[in-house]
Amino acid sequence: MPRESGDASFLRRLNQVAVLRALHATESATLAELARATRVSRATAEAIMETLLREGQVEEFAPSATEGLRGRPARRFAFRGAVGHVAGVGIGAARLTVMVADLRGRIVAREQVSVPTDLSSAGRLDAIGTLVEQACAAAGIAVAALTAVGVGTTGVIDGEGRVVKSVVLADWTGVPLQAELARRLAVPVLVENDMRLAVLAEHWRGAARGRTDVMYLHTGSRIGLGLLLGGAPYRGSHAAAGELGGHPNSRWRTFQHVMDYAMAVDPGELRAPSQAALFALDRAREGDAGAARVVESFARSLAEALVTLVTPLDPELLVVGGSLAQAGEQLTEPIRVYLGEVCLYPPEVVVSELGADAVCLGAVRHALNEAERLLFASA
Known part of the structure:
Protein backbone atom coordinates (compact mmCIF):
# COMPACT_ATOMS: atom_id res chain seq x y z
CA MET A 1 0.00 0.00 0.00
CA PRO A 2 1.55 3.34 -1.02
CA ARG A 3 2.27 5.66 1.85
CA GLU A 4 0.96 9.20 1.80
CA SER A 5 3.81 11.63 1.29
CA GLY A 6 4.68 14.13 3.96
CA ASP A 7 3.94 16.96 1.52
CA ALA A 8 0.43 15.62 0.83
CA SER A 9 -0.25 15.19 4.54
CA PHE A 10 0.92 18.75 5.26
CA LEU A 11 -1.21 20.14 2.45
CA ARG A 12 -4.25 18.31 3.79
CA ARG A 13 -3.59 19.80 7.22
CA LEU A 14 -3.27 23.28 5.72
CA ASN A 15 -6.59 22.87 3.93
CA GLN A 16 -8.25 21.59 7.11
CA VAL A 17 -6.99 24.58 9.08
CA ALA A 18 -8.19 26.94 6.32
CA VAL A 19 -11.69 25.42 6.36
CA LEU A 20 -11.86 25.48 10.16
CA ARG A 21 -10.67 29.09 10.28
CA ALA A 22 -13.25 30.13 7.68
CA LEU A 23 -16.02 28.42 9.61
CA HIS A 24 -14.83 29.99 12.87
CA ALA A 25 -15.05 33.44 11.26
CA THR A 26 -18.74 33.12 10.41
CA GLU A 27 -21.94 31.95 12.08
CA SER A 28 -22.51 29.09 9.63
CA ALA A 29 -21.67 28.10 6.07
CA THR A 30 -22.46 25.56 3.37
CA LEU A 31 -19.85 23.36 1.72
CA ALA A 32 -20.02 25.50 -1.41
CA GLU A 33 -19.42 28.67 0.61
CA LEU A 34 -16.46 27.11 2.44
CA ALA A 35 -14.97 25.83 -0.81
CA ARG A 36 -15.12 29.32 -2.31
CA ALA A 37 -13.73 30.98 0.81
CA THR A 38 -10.76 28.61 1.06
CA ARG A 39 -10.20 27.98 -2.67
CA VAL A 40 -10.47 24.22 -2.41
CA SER A 41 -12.72 21.91 -4.39
CA ARG A 42 -16.15 21.08 -3.05
CA ALA A 43 -15.09 17.43 -2.75
CA THR A 44 -12.08 18.46 -0.65
CA ALA A 45 -14.26 20.68 1.54
CA GLU A 46 -16.68 17.79 2.05
CA ALA A 47 -13.91 15.35 3.01
CA ILE A 48 -12.45 17.87 5.46
CA MET A 49 -15.87 18.51 6.96
CA GLU A 50 -16.41 14.82 7.62
CA THR A 51 -13.10 14.76 9.50
CA LEU A 52 -14.02 17.85 11.53
CA LEU A 53 -17.42 16.36 12.34
CA ARG A 54 -15.79 13.17 13.64
CA GLU A 55 -13.38 15.21 15.74
CA GLY A 56 -16.27 17.22 17.21
CA GLN A 57 -14.91 20.57 16.04
CA VAL A 58 -17.94 21.42 13.90
CA GLU A 59 -21.64 20.63 13.96
CA GLU A 60 -24.22 20.26 11.24
CA PHE A 61 -27.55 22.05 11.32
CA ALA A 62 -30.69 20.01 10.87
CA PRO A 63 -32.71 21.48 7.97
CA SER A 64 -35.80 23.39 9.02
CA ALA A 65 -39.28 22.27 7.97
CA THR A 66 -39.48 25.24 5.60
CA GLU A 67 -36.25 24.27 3.84
CA GLY A 68 -37.54 20.73 3.37
CA LEU A 69 -40.51 22.01 1.37
CA ARG A 70 -38.18 23.59 -1.21
CA GLY A 71 -36.36 20.38 -2.08
CA ARG A 72 -33.12 19.04 -0.73
CA PRO A 73 -31.44 21.82 1.29
CA ALA A 74 -27.71 22.44 1.23
CA ARG A 75 -25.88 21.04 4.24
CA ARG A 76 -24.97 23.84 6.63
CA PHE A 77 -22.24 23.71 9.27
CA ALA A 78 -21.01 25.79 12.21
CA PHE A 79 -17.89 25.86 14.32
CA ARG A 80 -18.60 24.09 17.60
CA GLY A 81 -17.55 26.50 20.35
CA ALA A 82 -17.98 23.87 23.06
CA VAL A 83 -15.05 21.91 21.62
CA LEU A 200 -8.28 44.75 24.37
CA ALA A 201 -11.77 44.00 25.71
CA GLU A 202 -13.13 47.34 24.47
CA HIS A 203 -11.70 46.51 21.04
CA TRP A 204 -13.31 43.05 21.15
CA ARG A 205 -16.74 43.77 22.59
CA GLY A 206 -16.92 47.36 23.74
CA ALA A 207 -16.75 50.95 22.58
CA ALA A 208 -13.61 50.42 20.46
CA ARG A 209 -14.98 47.77 18.08
CA GLY A 210 -13.62 48.39 14.61
CA ARG A 211 -10.98 50.88 15.81
CA THR A 212 -7.22 50.34 15.59
CA ASP A 213 -5.62 53.17 17.60
CA VAL A 214 -7.25 53.59 20.99
CA MET A 215 -6.50 54.94 24.46
CA TYR A 216 -8.29 53.53 27.49
CA LEU A 217 -8.30 55.81 30.55
CA HIS A 218 -9.15 54.10 33.83
CA THR A 219 -10.56 56.50 36.42
CA GLY A 220 -11.23 55.19 39.90
CA SER A 221 -9.20 54.36 42.97
CA ARG A 222 -6.23 54.93 40.68
CA ILE A 223 -5.53 56.40 37.26
CA GLY A 224 -4.36 53.95 34.60
CA LEU A 225 -3.92 53.88 30.87
CA GLY A 226 -4.12 51.19 28.22
CA LEU A 227 -2.92 51.69 24.64
CA LEU A 228 -4.06 49.89 21.51
CA LEU A 229 -1.84 50.73 18.54
CA GLY A 230 -2.36 49.13 15.15
CA GLY A 231 -5.07 46.94 16.62
CA ALA A 232 -2.82 45.37 19.29
CA PRO A 233 -2.18 46.31 22.94
CA TYR A 234 1.10 48.20 23.24
CA ARG A 235 3.49 46.96 25.95
CA GLY A 236 6.56 49.15 25.49
CA SER A 237 10.20 48.15 25.77
CA HIS A 238 9.92 47.33 29.50
CA ALA A 239 6.24 46.23 29.49
CA ALA A 240 5.49 49.45 31.38
CA ALA A 241 3.50 51.34 28.73
CA GLY A 242 0.50 53.01 30.32
CA GLU A 243 1.94 53.04 33.82
CA LEU A 244 1.53 56.66 34.90
CA GLY A 245 4.05 56.40 37.68
CA GLY A 246 3.87 55.27 41.28
CA HIS A 247 1.20 57.20 43.10
CA PRO A 248 0.64 55.57 46.51
CA ASN A 249 -2.99 55.86 47.66
CA SER A 250 -3.77 57.29 44.21
CA ARG A 251 -2.96 60.83 45.36
CA TRP A 252 -2.35 62.06 41.86
CA ARG A 253 -2.50 65.84 41.72
CA THR A 254 -5.56 65.85 39.47
CA PHE A 255 -7.67 64.66 42.44
CA GLN A 256 -6.76 67.74 44.48
CA HIS A 257 -9.76 69.68 43.11
CA VAL A 258 -12.33 67.18 44.30
CA MET A 259 -10.55 66.40 47.57
CA ASP A 260 -10.43 70.07 48.53
CA TYR A 261 -14.11 70.43 47.64
CA ALA A 262 -15.20 67.37 49.64
CA MET A 263 -13.22 68.50 52.67
CA ALA A 264 -14.68 72.01 52.51
CA VAL A 265 -18.30 70.85 52.12
CA ASP A 266 -18.20 67.88 54.49
CA PRO A 267 -15.11 68.16 56.73
CA GLY A 268 -16.34 65.47 59.09
CA GLU A 269 -15.83 62.71 56.51
CA LEU A 270 -12.36 61.59 55.42
CA ARG A 271 -12.58 60.34 51.83
CA ALA A 272 -10.18 58.59 49.50
CA PRO A 273 -9.52 60.47 46.22
CA SER A 274 -11.97 58.40 44.17
CA GLN A 275 -14.61 58.73 46.91
CA ALA A 276 -14.13 62.51 46.91
CA ALA A 277 -14.59 62.53 43.13
CA LEU A 278 -17.82 60.50 43.38
CA PHE A 279 -19.04 62.84 46.13
CA ALA A 280 -18.47 65.88 43.91
CA LEU A 281 -20.08 64.15 40.92
CA ASP A 282 -23.19 63.31 42.96
CA ARG A 283 -23.48 66.89 44.22
CA ALA A 284 -23.05 68.23 40.69
CA ARG A 285 -25.89 66.01 39.46
CA GLU A 286 -28.06 67.44 42.23
CA GLY A 287 -27.47 70.96 40.91
CA ASP A 288 -24.60 72.20 43.10
CA ALA A 289 -22.87 74.81 40.90
CA GLY A 290 -19.67 74.68 42.96
CA ALA A 291 -19.48 70.91 42.57
CA ALA A 292 -20.05 71.24 38.81
CA ARG A 293 -17.09 73.65 38.54
CA VAL A 294 -14.88 71.29 40.55
CA VAL A 295 -15.86 68.30 38.39
CA GLU A 296 -15.03 70.28 35.25
CA SER A 297 -11.64 71.22 36.71
CA PHE A 298 -11.03 67.57 37.61
CA ALA A 299 -11.91 66.42 34.08
CA ARG A 300 -9.76 69.10 32.45
CA SER A 301 -6.82 68.08 34.66
CA LEU A 302 -7.20 64.55 33.33
CA ALA A 303 -7.25 65.92 29.79
CA GLU A 304 -4.15 68.07 30.43
CA ALA A 305 -2.25 64.98 31.54
CA LEU A 306 -3.45 63.04 28.49
CA VAL A 307 -2.60 65.63 25.87
CA THR A 308 1.14 64.84 26.00
CA LEU A 309 0.24 61.32 24.88
CA VAL A 310 -2.66 62.12 22.57
CA THR A 311 -0.61 64.58 20.50
CA PRO A 312 2.28 62.26 19.52
CA LEU A 313 0.26 59.00 19.36
CA ASP A 314 -2.75 60.44 17.49
CA PRO A 315 -5.39 57.90 18.66
CA GLU A 316 -8.79 57.90 16.96
CA LEU A 317 -10.67 57.10 20.17
CA LEU A 318 -10.36 57.68 23.92
CA VAL A 319 -12.44 55.31 26.06
CA VAL A 320 -13.02 56.40 29.66
CA GLY A 321 -13.57 53.51 32.07
CA GLY A 322 -13.33 52.78 35.78
CA SER A 323 -15.75 53.63 38.56
CA LEU A 324 -15.80 57.37 37.78
CA ALA A 325 -16.93 56.71 34.21
CA GLN A 326 -20.45 56.29 35.56
CA ALA A 327 -20.57 60.10 35.48
CA GLY A 328 -20.82 59.87 31.68
CA GLU A 329 -20.90 63.24 29.91
CA GLN A 330 -20.11 65.04 33.17
CA LEU A 331 -16.62 63.59 32.83
CA THR A 332 -16.21 63.09 29.10
CA GLU A 333 -17.49 66.46 27.85
CA PRO A 334 -14.79 68.61 29.57
CA ILE A 335 -12.14 66.15 28.34
CA ARG A 336 -13.57 66.31 24.82
CA VAL A 337 -13.66 70.13 24.87
CA TYR A 338 -10.08 70.50 26.13
CA LEU A 339 -8.61 68.02 23.64
CA GLY A 340 -10.56 69.81 20.93
CA GLU A 341 -8.91 73.08 21.92
CA VAL A 342 -5.31 71.88 21.93
CA CYS A 343 -5.05 68.87 19.59
CA LEU A 344 -4.75 69.09 15.83
CA TYR A 345 -6.78 65.87 15.50
CA PRO A 346 -8.67 65.36 18.78
CA PRO A 347 -9.89 61.80 19.37
CA GLU A 348 -13.50 60.89 19.88
CA VAL A 349 -14.17 60.56 23.63
CA VAL A 350 -16.64 57.93 24.84
CA VAL A 351 -17.54 56.04 28.00
CA SER A 352 -16.63 52.36 28.35
CA GLU A 353 -19.40 49.94 27.39
CA LEU A 354 -18.01 47.18 29.59
CA GLY A 355 -17.72 48.84 32.99
CA ALA A 356 -16.17 46.73 35.73
CA ASP A 357 -16.05 43.67 33.44
Whole structure:
Protein backbone atom coordinates (compact mmCIF):
# COMPACT_ATOMS: atom_id res chain seq x y z
CA MET A 1 0.00 0.00 0.00
CA PRO A 2 1.55 3.34 -1.02
CA ARG A 3 2.27 5.66 1.85
CA GLU A 4 0.96 9.20 1.80
CA SER A 5 3.81 11.63 1.29
CA GLY A 6 4.68 14.13 3.96
CA ASP A 7 3.94 16.96 1.52
CA ALA A 8 0.43 15.62 0.83
CA SER A 9 -0.25 15.19 4.54
CA PHE A 10 0.92 18.75 5.26
CA LEU A 11 -1.21 20.14 2.45
CA ARG A 12 -4.25 18.31 3.79
CA ARG A 13 -3.59 19.80 7.22
CA LEU A 14 -3.27 23.28 5.72
CA ASN A 15 -6.59 22.87 3.93
CA GLN A 16 -8.25 21.59 7.11
CA VAL A 17 -6.99 24.58 9.08
CA ALA A 18 -8.19 26.94 6.32
CA VAL A 19 -11.69 25.42 6.36
CA LEU A 20 -11.86 25.48 10.16
CA ARG A 21 -10.67 29.09 10.28
CA ALA A 22 -13.25 30.13 7.68
CA LEU A 23 -16.02 28.42 9.61
CA HIS A 24 -14.83 29.99 12.87
CA ALA A 25 -15.05 33.44 11.26
CA THR A 26 -18.74 33.12 10.41
CA GLU A 27 -21.94 31.95 12.08
CA SER A 28 -22.51 29.09 9.63
CA ALA A 29 -21.67 28.10 6.07
CA THR A 30 -22.46 25.56 3.37
CA LEU A 31 -19.85 23.36 1.72
CA ALA A 32 -20.02 25.50 -1.41
CA GLU A 33 -19.42 28.67 0.61
CA LEU A 34 -16.46 27.11 2.44
CA ALA A 35 -14.97 25.83 -0.81
CA ARG A 36 -15.12 29.32 -2.31
CA ALA A 37 -13.73 30.98 0.81
CA THR A 38 -10.76 28.61 1.06
CA ARG A 39 -10.20 27.98 -2.67
CA VAL A 40 -10.47 24.22 -2.41
CA SER A 41 -12.72 21.91 -4.39
CA ARG A 42 -16.15 21.08 -3.05
CA ALA A 43 -15.09 17.43 -2.75
CA THR A 44 -12.08 18.46 -0.65
CA ALA A 45 -14.26 20.68 1.54
CA GLU A 46 -16.68 17.79 2.05
CA ALA A 47 -13.91 15.35 3.01
CA ILE A 48 -12.45 17.87 5.46
CA MET A 49 -15.87 18.51 6.96
CA GLU A 50 -16.41 14.82 7.62
CA THR A 51 -13.10 14.76 9.50
CA LEU A 52 -14.02 17.85 11.53
CA LEU A 53 -17.42 16.36 12.34
CA ARG A 54 -15.79 13.17 13.64
CA GLU A 55 -13.38 15.21 15.74
CA GLY A 56 -16.27 17.22 17.21
CA GLN A 57 -14.91 20.57 16.04
CA VAL A 58 -17.94 21.42 13.90
CA GLU A 59 -21.64 20.63 13.96
CA GLU A 60 -24.22 20.26 11.24
CA PHE A 61 -27.55 22.05 11.32
CA ALA A 62 -30.69 20.01 10.87
CA PRO A 63 -32.71 21.48 7.97
CA SER A 64 -35.80 23.39 9.02
CA ALA A 65 -39.28 22.27 7.97
CA THR A 66 -39.48 25.24 5.60
CA GLU A 67 -36.25 24.27 3.84
CA GLY A 68 -37.54 20.73 3.37
CA LEU A 69 -40.51 22.01 1.37
CA ARG A 70 -38.18 23.59 -1.21
CA GLY A 71 -36.36 20.38 -2.08
CA ARG A 72 -33.12 19.04 -0.73
CA PRO A 73 -31.44 21.82 1.29
CA ALA A 74 -27.71 22.44 1.23
CA ARG A 75 -25.88 21.04 4.24
CA ARG A 76 -24.97 23.84 6.63
CA PHE A 77 -22.24 23.71 9.27
CA ALA A 78 -21.01 25.79 12.21
CA PHE A 79 -17.89 25.86 14.32
CA ARG A 80 -18.60 24.09 17.60
CA GLY A 81 -17.55 26.50 20.35
CA ALA A 82 -17.98 23.87 23.06
CA VAL A 83 -15.05 21.91 21.62
CA GLY A 84 -12.91 23.83 24.12
CA HIS A 85 -13.01 26.44 26.86
CA VAL A 86 -10.84 29.19 28.31
CA ALA A 87 -11.00 31.22 31.50
CA GLY A 88 -10.32 34.87 32.20
CA VAL A 89 -9.30 36.20 35.63
CA GLY A 90 -9.56 39.83 36.73
CA ILE A 91 -7.50 40.60 39.84
CA GLY A 92 -8.54 43.70 41.75
CA ALA A 93 -7.56 45.01 45.15
CA ALA A 94 -10.92 44.12 46.71
CA ARG A 95 -12.50 41.82 44.15
CA LEU A 96 -11.61 38.78 42.06
CA THR A 97 -13.61 37.84 38.96
CA VAL A 98 -13.45 34.71 36.82
CA MET A 99 -15.28 34.07 33.54
CA VAL A 100 -15.31 30.84 31.55
CA ALA A 101 -15.97 31.03 27.80
CA ASP A 102 -16.23 28.53 24.99
CA LEU A 103 -14.08 28.94 21.88
CA ARG A 104 -16.78 31.08 20.28
CA GLY A 105 -16.22 33.58 23.08
CA ARG A 106 -19.60 32.91 24.70
CA ILE A 107 -19.41 33.41 28.47
CA VAL A 108 -20.81 30.22 30.01
CA ALA A 109 -19.97 30.84 33.68
CA ARG A 110 -18.99 33.74 35.91
CA GLU A 111 -17.88 33.82 39.55
CA GLN A 112 -16.87 36.77 41.71
CA VAL A 113 -15.67 37.16 45.28
CA SER A 114 -14.66 40.05 47.54
CA VAL A 115 -11.26 39.82 49.25
CA PRO A 116 -9.50 41.97 51.88
CA THR A 117 -7.36 44.66 50.29
CA ASP A 118 -4.44 43.64 52.49
CA LEU A 119 -4.70 39.94 51.61
CA SER A 120 -1.29 38.26 51.33
CA SER A 121 -0.05 37.15 47.92
CA ALA A 122 -0.38 33.48 48.93
CA GLY A 123 -3.95 34.07 50.10
CA ARG A 124 -4.83 35.91 46.89
CA LEU A 125 -3.34 33.13 44.74
CA ASP A 126 -5.28 30.49 46.66
CA ALA A 127 -8.49 32.51 46.29
CA ILE A 128 -7.94 32.77 42.52
CA GLY A 129 -7.40 29.02 42.24
CA THR A 130 -10.58 28.30 44.19
CA LEU A 131 -12.60 30.77 42.11
CA VAL A 132 -11.40 29.21 38.83
CA GLU A 133 -12.46 25.80 40.13
CA GLN A 134 -15.90 27.16 41.07
CA ALA A 135 -16.37 28.82 37.68
CA CYS A 136 -15.38 25.64 35.84
CA ALA A 137 -17.79 23.62 37.99
CA ALA A 138 -20.57 26.08 37.11
CA ALA A 139 -19.69 25.63 33.43
CA GLY A 140 -19.78 21.85 33.80
CA ILE A 141 -16.12 21.27 32.90
CA ALA A 142 -12.96 20.29 34.73
CA VAL A 143 -10.18 22.85 35.25
CA ALA A 144 -7.88 20.49 33.34
CA ALA A 145 -10.13 20.88 30.29
CA LEU A 146 -9.27 24.58 29.92
CA THR A 147 -7.14 25.37 26.89
CA ALA A 148 -5.72 28.48 28.54
CA VAL A 149 -6.31 30.93 31.37
CA GLY A 150 -5.80 34.66 30.83
CA VAL A 151 -5.06 36.80 33.87
CA GLY A 152 -5.23 40.57 34.26
CA THR A 153 -3.53 42.28 37.18
CA THR A 154 -2.30 45.72 38.11
CA GLY A 155 1.43 46.36 37.89
CA VAL A 156 4.34 45.92 35.50
CA ILE A 157 4.39 42.35 34.16
CA ASP A 158 7.50 40.88 32.53
CA GLY A 159 7.67 38.31 29.72
CA GLU A 160 7.49 35.40 32.18
CA GLY A 161 4.35 36.70 33.84
CA ARG A 162 6.12 37.95 36.96
CA VAL A 163 4.91 41.09 38.73
CA VAL A 164 7.93 43.37 38.49
CA LYS A 165 6.26 46.15 40.45
CA SER A 166 2.84 46.83 41.93
CA VAL A 167 1.93 49.85 44.04
CA VAL A 168 -1.73 48.85 44.42
CA LEU A 169 -1.71 45.29 45.79
CA ALA A 170 0.05 44.49 49.04
CA ASP A 171 2.74 41.78 48.88
CA TRP A 172 2.40 41.56 45.07
CA THR A 173 5.71 42.93 43.74
CA GLY A 174 8.00 40.07 42.73
CA VAL A 175 5.27 37.40 42.63
CA PRO A 176 5.88 34.89 39.78
CA LEU A 177 2.17 35.04 39.00
CA GLN A 178 2.14 32.98 35.83
CA ALA A 179 4.24 30.20 37.33
CA GLU A 180 2.28 30.12 40.59
CA LEU A 181 -1.11 29.92 38.91
CA ALA A 182 0.10 27.38 36.34
CA ARG A 183 1.29 25.21 39.23
CA ARG A 184 -2.04 25.49 41.02
CA LEU A 185 -4.25 25.02 37.96
CA ALA A 186 -2.05 22.69 35.86
CA VAL A 187 -3.09 24.44 32.61
CA PRO A 188 -1.37 27.11 30.48
CA VAL A 189 -1.61 30.58 32.06
CA LEU A 190 -0.95 33.94 30.41
CA VAL A 191 -0.59 37.08 32.56
CA GLU A 192 -0.91 40.66 31.34
CA ASN A 193 -1.33 44.16 32.76
CA ASP A 194 -4.98 44.93 33.52
CA MET A 195 -5.17 48.18 31.54
CA ARG A 196 -3.86 46.51 28.38
CA LEU A 197 -6.50 43.83 28.77
CA ALA A 198 -9.20 46.46 29.37
CA VAL A 199 -8.43 48.17 26.05
CA LEU A 200 -8.28 44.75 24.37
CA ALA A 201 -11.77 44.00 25.71
CA GLU A 202 -13.13 47.34 24.47
CA HIS A 203 -11.70 46.51 21.04
CA TRP A 204 -13.31 43.05 21.15
CA ARG A 205 -16.74 43.77 22.59
CA GLY A 206 -16.92 47.36 23.74
CA ALA A 207 -16.75 50.95 22.58
CA ALA A 208 -13.61 50.42 20.46
CA ARG A 209 -14.98 47.77 18.08
CA GLY A 210 -13.62 48.39 14.61
CA ARG A 211 -10.98 50.88 15.81
CA THR A 212 -7.22 50.34 15.59
CA ASP A 213 -5.62 53.17 17.60
CA VAL A 214 -7.25 53.59 20.99
CA MET A 215 -6.50 54.94 24.46
CA TYR A 216 -8.29 53.53 27.49
CA LEU A 217 -8.30 55.81 30.55
CA HIS A 218 -9.15 54.10 33.83
CA THR A 219 -10.56 56.50 36.42
CA GLY A 220 -11.23 55.19 39.90
CA SER A 221 -9.20 54.36 42.97
CA ARG A 222 -6.23 54.93 40.68
CA ILE A 223 -5.53 56.40 37.26
CA GLY A 224 -4.36 53.95 34.60
CA LEU A 225 -3.92 53.88 30.87
CA GLY A 226 -4.12 51.19 28.22
CA LEU A 227 -2.92 51.69 24.64
CA LEU A 228 -4.06 49.89 21.51
CA LEU A 229 -1.84 50.73 18.54
CA GLY A 230 -2.36 49.13 15.15
CA GLY A 231 -5.07 46.94 16.62
CA ALA A 232 -2.82 45.37 19.29
CA PRO A 233 -2.18 46.31 22.94
CA TYR A 234 1.10 48.20 23.24
CA ARG A 235 3.49 46.96 25.95
CA GLY A 236 6.56 49.15 25.49
CA SER A 237 10.20 48.15 25.77
CA HIS A 238 9.92 47.33 29.50
CA ALA A 239 6.24 46.23 29.49
CA ALA A 240 5.49 49.45 31.38
CA ALA A 241 3.50 51.34 28.73
CA GLY A 242 0.50 53.01 30.32
CA GLU A 243 1.94 53.04 33.82
CA LEU A 244 1.53 56.66 34.90
CA GLY A 245 4.05 56.40 37.68
CA GLY A 246 3.87 55.27 41.28
CA HIS A 247 1.20 57.20 43.10
CA PRO A 248 0.64 55.57 46.51
CA ASN A 249 -2.99 55.86 47.66
CA SER A 250 -3.77 57.29 44.21
CA ARG A 251 -2.96 60.83 45.36
CA TRP A 252 -2.35 62.06 41.86
CA ARG A 253 -2.50 65.84 41.72
CA THR A 254 -5.56 65.85 39.47
CA PHE A 255 -7.67 64.66 42.44
CA GLN A 256 -6.76 67.74 44.48
CA HIS A 257 -9.76 69.68 43.11
CA VAL A 258 -12.33 67.18 44.30
CA MET A 259 -10.55 66.40 47.57
CA ASP A 260 -10.43 70.07 48.53
CA TYR A 261 -14.11 70.43 47.64
CA ALA A 262 -15.20 67.37 49.64
CA MET A 263 -13.22 68.50 52.67
CA ALA A 264 -14.68 72.01 52.51
CA VAL A 265 -18.30 70.85 52.12
CA ASP A 266 -18.20 67.88 54.49
CA PRO A 267 -15.11 68.16 56.73
CA GLY A 268 -16.34 65.47 59.09
CA GLU A 269 -15.83 62.71 56.51
CA LEU A 270 -12.36 61.59 55.42
CA ARG A 271 -12.58 60.34 51.83
CA ALA A 272 -10.18 58.59 49.50
CA PRO A 273 -9.52 60.47 46.22
CA SER A 274 -11.97 58.40 44.17
CA GLN A 275 -14.61 58.73 46.91
CA ALA A 276 -14.13 62.51 46.91
CA ALA A 277 -14.59 62.53 43.13
CA LEU A 278 -17.82 60.50 43.38
CA PHE A 279 -19.04 62.84 46.13
CA ALA A 280 -18.47 65.88 43.91
CA LEU A 281 -20.08 64.15 40.92
CA ASP A 282 -23.19 63.31 42.96
CA ARG A 283 -23.48 66.89 44.22
CA ALA A 284 -23.05 68.23 40.69
CA ARG A 285 -25.89 66.01 39.46
CA GLU A 286 -28.06 67.44 42.23
CA GLY A 287 -27.47 70.96 40.91
CA ASP A 288 -24.60 72.20 43.10
CA ALA A 289 -22.87 74.81 40.90
CA GLY A 290 -19.67 74.68 42.96
CA ALA A 291 -19.48 70.91 42.57
CA ALA A 292 -20.05 71.24 38.81
CA ARG A 293 -17.09 73.65 38.54
CA VAL A 294 -14.88 71.29 40.55
CA VAL A 295 -15.86 68.30 38.39
CA GLU A 296 -15.03 70.28 35.25
CA SER A 297 -11.64 71.22 36.71
CA PHE A 298 -11.03 67.57 37.61
CA ALA A 299 -11.91 66.42 34.08
CA ARG A 300 -9.76 69.10 32.45
CA SER A 301 -6.82 68.08 34.66
CA LEU A 302 -7.20 64.55 33.33
CA ALA A 303 -7.25 65.92 29.79
CA GLU A 304 -4.15 68.07 30.43
CA ALA A 305 -2.25 64.98 31.54
CA LEU A 306 -3.45 63.04 28.49
CA VAL A 307 -2.60 65.63 25.87
CA THR A 308 1.14 64.84 26.00
CA LEU A 309 0.24 61.32 24.88
CA VAL A 310 -2.66 62.12 22.57
CA THR A 311 -0.61 64.58 20.50
CA PRO A 312 2.28 62.26 19.52
CA LEU A 313 0.26 59.00 19.36
CA ASP A 314 -2.75 60.44 17.49
CA PRO A 315 -5.39 57.90 18.66
CA GLU A 316 -8.79 57.90 16.96
CA LEU A 317 -10.67 57.10 20.17
CA LEU A 318 -10.36 57.68 23.92
CA VAL A 319 -12.44 55.31 26.06
CA VAL A 320 -13.02 56.40 29.66
CA GLY A 321 -13.57 53.51 32.07
CA GLY A 322 -13.33 52.78 35.78
CA SER A 323 -15.75 53.63 38.56
CA LEU A 324 -15.80 57.37 37.78
CA ALA A 325 -16.93 56.71 34.21
CA GLN A 326 -20.45 56.29 35.56
CA ALA A 327 -20.57 60.10 35.48
CA GLY A 328 -20.82 59.87 31.68
CA GLU A 329 -20.90 63.24 29.91
CA GLN A 330 -20.11 65.04 33.17
CA LEU A 331 -16.62 63.59 32.83
CA THR A 332 -16.21 63.09 29.10
CA GLU A 333 -17.49 66.46 27.85
CA PRO A 334 -14.79 68.61 29.57
CA ILE A 335 -12.14 66.15 28.34
CA ARG A 336 -13.57 66.31 24.82
CA VAL A 337 -13.66 70.13 24.87
CA TYR A 338 -10.08 70.50 26.13
CA LEU A 339 -8.61 68.02 23.64
CA GLY A 340 -10.56 69.81 20.93
CA GLU A 341 -8.91 73.08 21.92
CA VAL A 342 -5.31 71.88 21.93
CA CYS A 343 -5.05 68.87 19.59
CA LEU A 344 -4.75 69.09 15.83
CA TYR A 345 -6.78 65.87 15.50
CA PRO A 346 -8.67 65.36 18.78
CA PRO A 347 -9.89 61.80 19.37
CA GLU A 348 -13.50 60.89 19.88
CA VAL A 349 -14.17 60.56 23.63
CA VAL A 350 -16.64 57.93 24.84
CA VAL A 351 -17.54 56.04 28.00
CA SER A 352 -16.63 52.36 28.35
CA GLU A 353 -19.40 49.94 27.39
CA LEU A 354 -18.01 47.18 29.59
CA GLY A 355 -17.72 48.84 32.99
CA ALA A 356 -16.17 46.73 35.73
CA ASP A 357 -16.05 43.67 33.44
CA ALA A 358 -13.46 45.16 31.08
CA VAL A 359 -10.35 43.57 32.62
CA CYS A 360 -11.84 40.10 33.02
CA LEU A 361 -13.29 40.13 29.49
CA GLY A 362 -9.88 41.23 28.21
CA ALA A 363 -8.34 38.27 30.03
CA VAL A 364 -10.85 35.98 28.30
CA ARG A 365 -9.89 37.47 24.92
CA HIS A 366 -6.20 37.06 25.77
CA ALA A 367 -6.78 33.37 26.50
CA LEU A 368 -8.88 32.97 23.33
CA ASN A 369 -6.04 34.39 21.25
CA GLU A 370 -3.80 31.61 22.57
CA ALA A 371 -6.50 28.97 22.06
CA GLU A 372 -7.01 30.09 18.46
CA ARG A 373 -3.26 30.09 17.85
CA LEU A 374 -3.16 26.45 18.91
CA LEU A 375 -6.38 25.56 17.08
CA PHE A 376 -5.21 26.99 13.79
CA ALA A 377 -1.58 25.82 14.00
CA SER A 378 -0.56 24.21 10.71
CA ALA A 379 1.80 21.71 12.23
